Amino acid sequence: MKRTLGTCYYPEHWPQDIWAEDAKRMVEAGLSWVRIGEFAWSRIEPSPYQLDWQWLDKAVETLGNAGLKVIMGTPTATPPRWMLDKWPQMLAVDASGAPKKFGSRRNYCFSHQPYRLECQRICALLAKRYGDNPHIQAWQIDNEYSCHDTTLSYSEAALAEFKRWLKNKYDSIEALNNAWGNIFWSMEYNSFAQIQLPNQCVTDPNPSHLLDFKRFSSDQVVTFNRIQAEVLRKHSSAPLIHNYMGRITDFDHYKVGADLDIASWDSYPLGFLEDRSEEGDDWKLHFSQQGDPDFQAFHHDLYRSVGRGRWWIMEQQPGPVNWAPYNPAPLPGMVRLWSWEAFAHGAEAVCYFRWRQVPFAQEQMHTGLYTADNNPAPGLAEASAVAAEIETMPEVSTASAQVALVFDYESDWAWQIQPQGASFNYFKLVFDYYRALRSLGLSIDIIPPDSTSLENYKLVVIPGLMSFNTQLTAAIECFSGSVLAGPRSGSKTANFALNLQPPMPGINNKVSYVESLRPSVELPLKDSGKVFNWIETTTGDDPVIERTACDRPVLIGTDKRQYLTAWADREALIAMLKKLCVAEGIAVQELTEGVRVRETKTHRFVFNYNPQTVQYNGVSLAAAAVHWELL
Amino acid sequence: MKRTLGTCYYPEHWPQDIWAEDAKRMVEAGLSWVRIGEFAWSRIEPSPYQLDWQWLDKAVETLGNAGLKVIMGTPTATPPRWMLDKWPQMLAVDASGAPKKFGSRRNYCFSHQPYRLECQRICALLAKRYGDNPHIQAWQIDNEYSCHDTTLSYSEAALAEFKRWLKNKYDSIEALNNAWGNIFWSMEYNSFAQIQLPNQCVTDPNPSHLLDFKRFSSDQVVTFNRIQAEVLRKHSSAPLIHNYMGRITDFDHYKVGADLDIASWDSYPLGFLEDRSEEGDDWKLHFSQQGDPDFQAFHHDLYRSVGRGRWWIMEQQPGPVNWAPYNPAPLPGMVRLWSWEAFAHGAEAVCYFRWRQVPFAQEQMHTGLYTADNNPAPGLAEASAVAAEIETMPEVSTASAQVALVFDYESDWAWQIQPQGASFNYFKLVFDYYRALRSLGLSIDIIPPDSTSLENYKLVVIPGLMSFNTQLTAAIECFSGSVLAGPRSGSKTANFALNLQPPMPGINNKVSYVESLRPSVELPLKDSGKVFNWIETTTGDDPVIERTACDRPVLIGTDKRQYLTAWADREALIAMLKKLCVAEGIAVQELTEGVRVRETKTHRFVFNYNPQTVQYNGVSLAAAAVHWELL
């Protein structure tokens, strides 16, 4: 498949007389796609039921006539001000009980039924008008679900829907009391009507209560999205997309993705490094103008899974952004590197956000491909270079990986609810495994926790999975490759009780107790590396593969089924994973720090995330360089 | 007295058919006591006025018949969900004005009168049913008052009771205005009806207002507890106990204790080290699997005072807990060490929390003597070892101490209200003195600020006491031993105004002004050690005993009455206290770090809190070892 480029454009921000010139320049820059409309509700429907299509018709026509394919966004992330007069109860409510006011975006509660109908209505109007418009080649539903911490809402609407959801799940209040263990601390309910949302308690609420509230909240995103998907499909055959964010786990992306055709994500490598990375200062300093060398790839692989193979970058950082604690410029070459890395991981399209820096309102300091006074910004040349390279190089196709990594949203909720140690962070744990695998030069598939078959892989790693469901258990049982799981994998039942059985299929030991360790505690291993943060003590006869220097077992099991009882550092993880790869005949190469590779069916791409030149297999890679070679 | 062991058990969490086996095993493990019932209101009274005694009758009978003595808990810390439907205003309200929701525990407001009546009613029902049951050998009222910061409530109920309390105390609003100094900043009230709770002010409220609110809130705990005590005593002659917590000062434990027969506390050495110690990282690392070597002893000595000589450990940590930032396992031997240290300080009983790890709800990660799948956990063997040792060793009786340390809850409230320097912390100050005394190998009595006689002691130390009341003043005036007070002792009147007289009996100087110092400021003393945090300048002719290197007086007074104007470090405190002890003929021994001793009437117990072997008077003490020798 030919990879494509695009951009995000807001015709409503600019005089109509420059639209055509903008469209012409987009095409000249080598862009194919242009996303519009996703924040324009107040212009489409300036007051209730008074619709203004003229400008949008003209925008679509102008862009389409220039040769661009249009992604039409549904504007439901930014209800206009009059909507709040109509539905004052539609506002999301935070954990302190305060409703979110108008004046930014994403202030709606997913559970508010009338607002859902309003969204259905505006989608239907858009779909009817543009469903068969040839320029509309894709739809984006809403924008960045959960951005700004907007999945959870403690509104009356949410409470009403939560009770309904629980009734549907448990049928009887006795079943709920039993599932949650409400006998503990006299938390038993007499009826579903007594259920409250789990905020503002004296101390921790029941973890089962919290987990069900997280599941419910995630499901509300799923059904909110589905309503729009259904109405769009009625009138259009163009693919449906949502643009997810980086490191957001408050809803189950796999479930939202199941109703869509393509997953996309908004990739801001420098913003995410400063805003969402737990790495230390030295790391952030080294990569401050390049981004974390594994963060983008992780999300590429994750969203390829969410999109069941089809995925895009909907928003690609083209220069400094406005929202992170610190906002430097990318090192020259990084915009190109990020774009090619996405393609190497299978992206169909990369769209730059935004076409032109807008001189007003919240994002006026966010750069674009053009400056606010309409001069080319540094990102433009790199985007155009990528466009030219796409034209001249053969098509690249996604290769299949030999290693799979299970990533599970529910596990993140579970360990947020009961971390047991202040340092326990599921995303970090999975990411540590991912980074170790990538450091070995491996291509990785990220797979969901309900995968029914693992037969495409030789090695499957499953860190911190709350609970093995029946599908995954069955898949492991008939899997001929190797599985490495833990720590904490399989430690709970689906109801958030302790699992009193062995933690994973193929392991016989049981976990007797766990210890969380203060940051200064480190236990070196006999072999290489060390463990920290977390260590479990198991009981049973499973062989011990690796121990601490003080002789505590940390890796137990057999050649093919291994359970890691502790949080291992990078050196230890690399050593353990390398042994498993060698045993399974998976080729590994230990990469220089900051160098990463990804193979497609035909090529090996090499990326230098470092700010200095490095050597890779005899090739000299300049700072921010991309290199590709035929396999 | 023969010391005894026990455990905390929740029959309602487990199938009835394993109760008898549980009871049998408890007895086999050498346990005598079993506490039950304190969170079971929803099972005793599943809906209003519908009582279910069957299961509890059977539990008592099963446990009692096995030979165990039952401590019956009143279930008032966890009102069932229907209680909130009945009394929606019963919820405690936090300082931001938010009522605490259902779903954990301790969500009631102590001032809510109808809830008090509900508690009285359930206690009366329990007392009538079990008051003369021979298996019920003790009662526990409620559970861990003030845990989770639950003493202060800003509810309407609290406001109404606070006004009543003030009216009772001051009689006229003029008297209140005068006592509080309300002329300052035009804070004068025209009537009691105008009084508000001291939250949500623009800047600091009047400190007298705050102090009275703290006193009132403490009194509400006292009267809440007294209602239950009175109703239990009507129907039972078994002793009444409450289980206090570690480092909780929001109510006056002496006053609650005055209505009870035995004080007990819940000792979680590792949890408290991580959650409630201000020591630095190195200290916490060194003691991370043992706990602070003085924290338990301090509370043993404090609660011996609160219980007027009779005290227990109601909950002893047996393994990792679930609630501290980090939850490691105790070093092997520590469960035994903690138990023996309690006995050496006079505990009548030590009960382990809990019998068996419960696999569901909030505390599922809290270990017990048995694992959730009913296998012995590491703590069980240590508890059994202690039981065996009790059997074989002669009885030990509490020795009287030669040194007393005054600990005053009100002073902690006062210095929280007006710390004057960000580092001023009353508990820390008193604990610094306590640690210095213990480092000298001394046995210490902690005594209340209204002690009427000091004649049992040779040395009394009184750090940071807000105000000397008439009893203590009189006791000091006729005391033939030595007194060391300060810094900040006697600096206020009972109304929280400046005391314009000399700070303590026997001292003539007055404090002219005080300075709080940033952490980097340290003033070395001429002799040994240094002062920091706080230094007062006094005026007068009192002799100067110790000065800073730059010649500022820090210790003034005479041989027998000394006032310390500054916060002294450990080295300086040890030097000053040692001199006083020598002068009074009190034997001291400077102990190796981490080694502590406690003498009973017949024995000297030596405890090694270190993770390595140390020498003590020719005895080699392994890590976590307890050693005892006849005096």
Place this chain on the structure above:
Amino acid sequence: MKRTLGTCYYPEHWPQDIWAEDAKRMVEAGLSWVRIGEFAWSRIEPSPYQLDWQWLDKAVETLGNAGLKVIMGTPTATPPRWMLDKWPQMLAVDASGAPKKFGSRRNYCFSHQPYRLECQRICALLAKRYGDNPHIQAWQIDNEYSCHDTTLSYSEAALAEFKRWLKNKYDSIEALNNAWGNIFWSMEYNSFAQIQLPNQCVTDPNPSHLLDFKRFSSDQVVTFNRIQAEVLRKHSSAPLIHNYMGRITDFDHYKVGADLDIASWDSYPLGFLEDRSEEGDDWKLHFSQQGDPDFQAFHHDLYRSVGRGRWWIMEQQPGPVNWAPYNPAPLPGMVRLWSWEAFAHGAEAVCYFRWRQVPFAQEQMHTGLYTADNNPAPGLAEASAVAAEIETMPEVSTASAQVALVFDYESDWAWQIQPQGASFNYFKLVFDYYRALRSLGLSIDIIPPDSTSLENYKLVVIPGLMSFNTQLTAAIECFSGSVLAGPRSGSKTANFALNLQPPMPGINNKVSYVESLRPSVELPLKDSGKVFNWIETTTGDDPVIERTACDRPVLIGTDKRQYLTAWADREALIAMLKKLCVAEGIAVQELTEGVRVRETKTHRFVFNYNPQTVQYNGVSLAAAAVHWELL
């Protein structure tokens, strides 16, 4: 003009029979002024409309008869408790929506119209009674506007007035939508009635919305103050004063000052060092008993501008205060040094706060010239020494400065709203320039952003000015001296949109994009020093004067008009400013750290803020010493 001293006195705190003795001692100490009354509303009007003048008449008479000039404060910062019963809606509301309760001070909302009328009423009563009293020589309106973060209020009253203010400013909602760029994120309003206050949004509100709310809130302070000024002027010809605070920027002090005759400020050098300085620990430790050597001078120069030449210190710290995180005593000599530094910068009077330490309520730990038990405190002797020196030395008159520094309140609001980098702090930026100029021994005028002429100066520096207005632009255009502006100066329009033109008059380059840098990033300059925090990339042909070592331009422009694109460190700023001074013929002298000078028309004053002796031009200056010499 002969400089004078004074003090702050609260007759209502003390028995009437000591007033005469107090007054006598004040005169003996060399004080001329005494401020009274500003917190005494509850004594003047104990209940609504019942006025008690007797005590205040007597206080004025007693003080006046002793030879003191009285500054009468209006008591509006502390409305009495009954006022809230009368006007429950008068309370300021914080950003979380909580109204501020009674019990401290400054709890009123500036927008509440009935409270404004109450203030007008009490002022009229005071003015009528004392307007022609010969002892009343000045008035102070209210007290420390904005102290305790009290400018912004999110009350219903504020919302109503904000809508009115917006309607007045924009006339039509279309104009507002356009000015704010509300098309962004569908933030368009249909009517002014839909406007809300910009709190509790999901993410950042529109910066134009926020900026207008800050402007509105500032204007509310201005009109609140003006009402009192007008009523006082009707009945009295004595000068009107307000006592501002240090480092408070939430309202435009120039605008409040325009309605008054004299600016004054409350100078707490040690409190401000601990509470409001961003300098590091080493700096704070070195100056912990002296205060930051530039902080006082900065405010002296600022308030000289706010007072259009006339300014006082209304409250001078005389010893330890009660409100900073740490409250040490001033080094002996500092009270004198601070007083003389104020005079050297042109203060007409310095009043010490307070006469006598008050033993009750919030400020009982705040020292005075006398201790609470009425003995001289250390500050008294220093105040008396200053009084004696004033008597014996010739009059000193304020000299004109050759260097001006623009300080703009609105810019501080703007960069708080959109810092773009977490380290960007306008006050810090301006203060860095000020410190660099002072380190060169310069006298500086601080001038407002709407200055219409710069002709008195040779050099004008303008860091971080949000927007050049037409007056300043015109003034620069006809200014023959040098101007150094930036970083970030002129980057916005008045509506808080990007300025798409060159940033300052005389510069042709445009800013293409900006980068904010993490703290660990530092870019050394080719010349001396380095830049950090912030760097802009400009496009155009302006000559480059200074570059980073890696060749990025940081100082551009011509000899007379220079724009600094980055945040320069002290070394770099000193180097750049020194060159400009030399070129303009301004004499500079690089001063030893901690030594500062200020010239009057006849003298050069030298201040040693160090805790050790230093040399200055052959003069040996002891710690805390002041030295003066004829020019």
